[in-house]
Amino acid sequence: MNKLTLKAIAAHFNVSVSTVSKAINDSHEISEELKVKIRKFAKQNHYKPNRVALNLLNRNTKTIGVVIPNILNYFFVQVLFGIEQVADERGYSIITCSTNESLGKEVKILDFLCSGSVDGVIISTVAGEAQLSEHIAHFQELLQKQIPLVMFDRVTEMIECDKVVVDDIEAGYKATKHFLKTGCRALAIINPIPNSSIGRLRIEGFKRALEEQDIPFDSDMVVSLGADDDLELAISLSLNLKELNGILVFDEITTVKVMDLLRSKGFLIPKDISVIGFTNGELSRYASPPVTMISQHGRFIGETSANKLIDRIEGKDDKAKFETKTIKTSLVVRQSTLSMEQQNS
Numbered sequence: 001m002n003k004l005t006l007k008a009i010a011a012h013f014n015v016s017v018s019t020v021s022k023a024i025n026d027s028h029e030i031s032e033e034l035k036v037k038i039r040k041f042a043k044q045n046h047y048k049p050n051r052v053a054l055n056l057l058n059r060n061t062k063t064i065g066v067v068i069p070n071i072l073n074y075f076f077v078q079v080l081f082g083i084e085q086v087a088d089e090r091g092y093s094i095i096t097c098s099t100n101e102s103l104g105k106e107v108k109i110l111d112f113l114c115s116g117s118v119d120g121v122i123i124s125t126v127a128g129e130a131q132l133s134e135h136i137a138h139f140q141e142l143l144q145k146q147i148p149l150v151m152f153d154r155v156t157e158m159i160e161c162d163k164v165v166v167d168d169i170e171a172g173y174k175a176t177k178h179f180l181k182t183g184c185r186a187l188a189i190i191n192p193i194p195n196s197s198i199g200r201l202r203i204e205g206f207k208r209a210l211e212e213q214d215i216p217f218d219s220d221m222v223v224s225l226g227a228d229d230d231l232e233l234a235i236s237l238s239l240n241l242k243e244l245n246g247i248l249v250f251d252e253i254t255t256v257k258v259m260d261l262l263r264s265k266g267f268l269i270p271k272d273i274s275v276i277g278f279t280n281g282e283l284s285r286y287a288s289p290p291v292t293m294i295s296q297h298g299r300f301i302g303e304t305s306a307n308k309l310i311d312r313i314e315g316k317d318d319k320a321k322f323e324t325k326t327i328k329t330s331l332v333v334r335q336s337t338l339s340m341e342q343q344n345s
Contacts, residue, residue: 003048004045004046004047004048006020006021006024009042009047012041013034013038013041015034019034019038020038023035023038023039024038024042024047024049026039060119061116061117061118061119062091062092062093062119063092063093063094063095063118063119064083064087064092064093064094064095064118064119064120064121064122064306064309064310065094065095065097065109065117065121065122066080066083066094066095066096066097066121066122066123067097067098067099067106067109067110067113067121067122067123067124067125068080068097068099068124069099069101069124069125069126069154070098070100071096071100073251073253073279074252074279074281074282074283075153075251075252075278075281075296075298076124076298077281077298078281078298078301079124079152079153079298079299079301079305080302081298081299081302082300082301082302082303082304082306083122083302083303084302085299085302085306086302086306086307086310087306087310090307092310095113095117095118097112097113101126101227102126103126103127103131103135106125106126106127106135106138107135107138110123110138110139110142113142113147114141114142114145114147116145118147119147119148119313120147120149120309120310120312121142121148121150121309122150122151122152122305122306122309123150123151124151124152124153124154124155125151125154125155125156126195126196127156128195128196129197130195131195132156132158136156136158136159139159140159143159143161148161148162148309148312148313149309150162150163150164150305150309150312152164152165152301152302153165153166153198153296153301154196154197154198155197155324156197160322161322162309162312162322162323163322163323163324163325164305164308164324164325164327165325166198166296166297166301166326166327166329167326167327167328167329168198168202168205169201169202169205169208170205170328170329171202171205171278171294171329172202172205172208172209173205173209174205174294174331175205175206175294175331176205176209176210176248177209178276178292178331178333178337179246179248179274179276179337180209180210180213180215182337182338182339183245183338184245184246184274184337184338185213185215185245185246186243186244186245187221187244187245187246187247187248188221188222188239188244188246188247188248189203189206189221189222189247189248189249189250190223190225190231190235190247190248190249190250191203191222191223191224191250192225192249192250192251192254193250193251194224194225194226199250202248202250202278206248221239223235223238223239225254231254231257231258231261235261241262241265241267241273244273245273246273246274246337247274247275247276248276248277249275249276250278251277251278251279252277252278252280252281252283252284252293254277255275255276255277255278255283255287255291255293256277256283256284256287256291258275259275259287259291259336269289269336270289270336270337270338271338274292274336274337274338275292275336275337276293276294276336276337277291277293277294278293278294279293279294279298280293280294280295280296280332284334285334287336289334289336290335290336291335291336292331292332292333292334292335292336292337293331293332293334294329294330294331294332295329295331295332296327296329297328297330300327301327304327308325
């Protein structure tokens with residue numbers, strides 16, 4: 001059965017669509033007798049108003065577009081959870097879009113969100129630093145249409161908007177300091193996000209910690225992984241695992257895969273090689289052994305991003321300067337890294 005529309009109800013009673021709309025919305029402009037008849041007919045035939053059309057008419061959708069690079073990444077799941085919690089509390093719905101690390105898909109999603117289907121956008125862009133100059137116009141179109149924008153995690157300074165970022169330099173520094181304190185000095189990095197600025201920032205923190213101990217940084221010890229690269233092949237071609245005693249990995253799923261690869265080659269974790277990863281999700285807690293992780297506090301990032309965006313939408317921050325909120329990370333120590341006692345035993 002076709003969905004009942006205002007036009008169909010109007011035809012049934014031989015009145016205008018405007019009259020039906022006023023009757024359903026209990027307007028005093030319509031006689032009580034006609035109002036009762038129309039409302040009764042609409043209820044009996046399960047009429048549901050087209051909220052999207054009404055919202056677009058009112059230029060207020062009460063909906064936020066959220067664009068993330070990877071729906072399988074626990075960090076982004078936590079960010080989404082935080083956004084959804086705040087949005088629900090403040091009377092908003094969210095449309096979640098995953099780009100699956102595809103710039104082309106991100107462009108299509110931004111074009112869709114520019115159509116007026118949302119009141120604001122929260123995004124972690126997949127555009128690499130080399131791609132941003134060409135991609136920037138898509139963000140500018142949002143702002144030109146007065147659709148507020150908040151960027152998180154993967155951001156760019158080329159767009160003036162509110163941003164919520166992790167202190168990635170501190171994160172790389174903190175993880176490396178932990179390696180060094182437990183006696184691990186022959187270190188490597190596995191970077192599955194080579195086109196992102198956050199990978200570069202984490203490496204900067206890594207280098208800073210090494211410099212403090214007068215340990216030279218060797219760029220050959222950084223393994224960059226593309227989406228289609230084979231992990232085992234990439235590591236085999238780049239690293240001599242027998243010379244290493246610590247590996248820092250920039251996402252959770254890759255961390256668990258690296259640990260599985262090390263075990264398959266006969267290495268004991270952390271006795272032979274310690275491992276630290278990023279995100280601190282369920283995989284890291286229940287891996288064998290449980291993994292020492294950098295927690296990025298994704299839920300808080302989501303909550304902060306959503307509150308900032310809704311304040312912009314509702315005009316509370318309309319004239320305030322754009323700001324960048326930096327979230328500190330935490331090191332969650334588990335059994336994939338040596339303890340001080342193990343170092344000395």
